[in-house]
Amino acid sequence: MKFGVVIFPGSNCDEDVIYVLEHIMGQEVVRLWHKDHDLQGVDFIILPGGFSFGDYLRSGAIARFSPLMQEVIQFAGKGGYVMGICNGFQILTEAGLLPGALLHNSNRKFICHNVYLKTETNNSLITSGLDLQKPLMIPIAHGEGNYFADADVLKGLQDNDQILFRYCDEAGNITQDSNINGSLVNIAGICNSTRNVFGMMPHPERAADSILANQDGLGIFESILKTVNA
Amino acid sequence: MKFIAEIDVMPLKEILDPQGKAVTGSMKNLGLEEIQNVRIGKHITLEIEAQDEATAKQRVDEACKKLLANLIMESYSFELKAV
Incomplete structure (x- = not known):
């Protein structure tokens, strides 16, 4: 599978994703510069975390209009797979590829922390191989992650x-206390209605x-490969 | 003609404004406890060339809708002045 990782000025998790895909998952990865127009025939696009354009105006608002993003929007419209992590998620909501918006964390703080996540469904490419009963411990690092719709x-x-x-909490219970950034019904991740x-x-x-x-976090990348290669 | 647009972008009323909440809290420390419900948005100014005011208004409106405000969480209003 050929992955494309989009790099914006201010992206800072791009190399982390590339490392995981190349060295742990053994996949081909190309770096896609935000000013380019060519998706280089990739099968799966990842918008990485970071602070694209310094988070000026709103997180993701300016990146959404980068030349390459117009190609990404077309690619997604034709059913192509696109995944946004952290700032990438913010860019996808700004682009209208995912519904809702990410507001400032309700406690006004930038939160850099391990959190527990409950996988809600196996009916998506990135969650197909995950255990719904076993909470995942995965770090967050954001100031604007409060999902609203x-x-x-x-x-x-x-x-x-x-x-x-x-x-959720360590035992997998969805509680108010575990809702670390104030998100609507504890939402940490979503997909669009066409599930791509x-x-x-x-x-x-x-x-x-x-x-x-x-x-x-590995199970998410394994899910992608398992489903696509099946 | 050249116009200046004075644009205000505000968080929607039903949305928590953490910045405004923090500032409301600090009013107590200043001895201004009668001040409530501080809400903080953005004030944006820009210059635009257009053949008339109606065209300028339409273009600024487009800028607000597409980029300057996110209508899921913010509202906007603006005034135009010919210069």
Whole structure:
């Protein structure tokens, strides 16, 4: 499988994702510069974390209009796989590829922390191989991760099984206390209605290498390869 | 003609504004406890060349809708002045 990782000025998790895909998953990866127009025939695009354009105006608002993003929007429209992690998730909501918006964390703090995630469904490319009973411990690092959408959008997400991950406690209970950034119904990750665009605030690429003593994020990358290669 | 647009972008009323909340809290420390519900948005100014005011208004509106405000979480309003 050929992955493309998009690099914006201010991206800072691009090399982490590339490392995981190349060295741990053994996949071909190309770096896609935001000013380019050519997706180089990739099968799967990842928008990495970071602070694209310094988070000026709003997180992701300026990156969304980069030349390459117009290609990404077309690619997604034709059913191509696109995944946004952290700042990448913010860019996808700004681009209208995912519903809702990411507001400032409700406690006003930048939060850099390991959190627990409950996988809500196996009905998506990135969650197909995950155990719904076993919470994943994956780090977050963001100031604007408070997922918000109006009541109609939330109902659509719930009715169509588009909520992929929710913040939970160590035992997997969805609680107010575990809702670390104030997200609507603890939402940490979603997909679009056609199930080819994915966004999540936590960083699975930071929990994939054995040297980090936590590989809970690896299952997400394994799910992608297992499903696509099946 | 050249116009200056004075644009205000504000968080929607139903959305928590953590910045405004923090500033509201600090008013107590100043002895100004009667001040409530501080909300903080952005003030943006820009210059635009257009053949008339209606065209300028339409172009600024497009800038607000597409980039300057995210209508899921913010509202905007603006005034145009000919210069």
